Amino acid sequence: MTAFADRLLAATDAHGPLCVGIDPHAGRIPDLFGGDTPDGLENWGLAMVEAAAGRAGVIKPQSAFFERHGWQGMRALTRILEAAREAGLIVLMDAKRGDIGSTAEGYVSAFLAQDAPFPCDALTINPYMGLDTIEPHVAAAEANGKGVIVLARTSNPGSADFQSRNLEGAPLFERVVEALGPAMGRLKGESGWSGLMLVTGATGPDEARRLRMLAPDALFLVPGYGAQGAGASEALAGFQQRGNRLTGGVVSASRSVSFPPEALNADSLDDWRTAVTAAINAAQADLFSAAGG
């Protein structure tokens, strides 16, 4: 069994650091897919998987946008996850779950178990409730070759409210990362990188560099590139020079690659595909170039 970290590295080595967000925002699903309905989400998501395959190694569906449509939305999500797996894409499930032991086991069964109904390669987790709430995910990831992505320093302004405040001598988000040290070791692959990933917003490059010092082996998931305002060099602030380029995680883009203006108004699937694949290729090239190609 190949460790998740090594699979992620192979995917980004092959395609570049872009992670394509699958975020079906209300009002943005083109009519040609069926609009903002469960079927529209499914058709659009399957087309996004097809557009991403071969151009990016990693996708990140956002659960909230599917939950909007209730169980039918979750059924659409399931079919998109299955298609992504068949296409060989690595799936980072962005659901930001977190709960106590027996309940955490429920989320593990849903997302990280071998036969999980929502099949994915890694799951985002909120650390507020403490290490015992993260442990079931780490144990499952260790057993099943999966990853765990813990929120550290997020990309929104509200990250200043608690995450960046001083907890006994260091920002809370650094305390979270410190506490995750043993888990990082357990999910380390042959590449030396760990599948205990950290979320470090692209809007906080200084914090990302600081986290890289604290957690030299953790892969980063960097949101906030593109529509949220950060450029490629800020997004890669926490990456490391290895060989001839910067590496150490993925940079996610959602609106900028899935809803470019030409795609929103596309009259045909061909036009839509042309617009979206161009946006994916452009983001990948932008990041690849900033990483030193």
Place this chain on the structure above:
Amino acid sequence: MTAFADRLLAATDAHGPLCVGIDPHAGRIPDLFGGDTPDGLENWGLAMVEAAAGRAGVIKPQSAFFERHGWQGMRALTRILEAAREAGLIVLMDAKRGDIGSTAEGYVSAFLAQDAPFPCDALTINPYMGLDTIEPHVAAAEANGKGVIVLARTSNPGSADFQSRNLEGAPLFERVVEALGPAMGRLKGESGWSGLMLVTGATGPDEARRLRMLAPDALFLVPGYGAQGAGASEALAGFQQRGNRLTGGVVSASRSVSFPPEALNADSLDDWRTAVTAAINAAQADLFSAAGG
């Protein structure tokens, strides 16, 4: 439109402070309902709603245990939520969501909007990402007569890892509660209580008393009573004397009321119902008596 806080108070005044957890743990759904399958969850959950109605005013389904069964589990959850609404029960949806603005709006649409596909009266929220991630929920609750339940000090040992540590002079969970002051004011009902509820584990009565001083009007959701080890007086530590009894929130019990030993091995629906209703009545009486009722 009656404020959520006032509706919750009316329900606990009528029935007592018990909140019945709807937590379909793996391996605990009796065969007579269909066992650990989506249909089993649905049949069991509908029977729990029927058993709770008239004996408790409030239920709390745990999303994780339904997500285990994928979209079919979420369909079962939906039908249970609809049955609870028809039965006049107040539903606290325990999903511990939390994400940035546009994504938070997705969760609002799923749970707190007027036409939400997962209909409920309040939703549990994780505060780690900051106030801007909580705001969409508060705004929706204000507009729709719903509640928002923010994790403060949870009932698990891991609450010591971050929540109880010193953030600039006070425990993190107190800083969270301080920051929620304006939101508490916005969700205040005619009763004077606020529908911005706080999760304060029954295993931390001292912390609950401290939180009551910091947030005198916030209704509390107290988990950890029963199977997690805390007794009625500990669970009510953060409640306040008003009139001739303690009031100020709900105390949730799950395993002790939904899986009493006699129910697990019940041969018939009648036997199961007898065991579960007796357990609900016993917990309600225990809490009612400790509250001075």
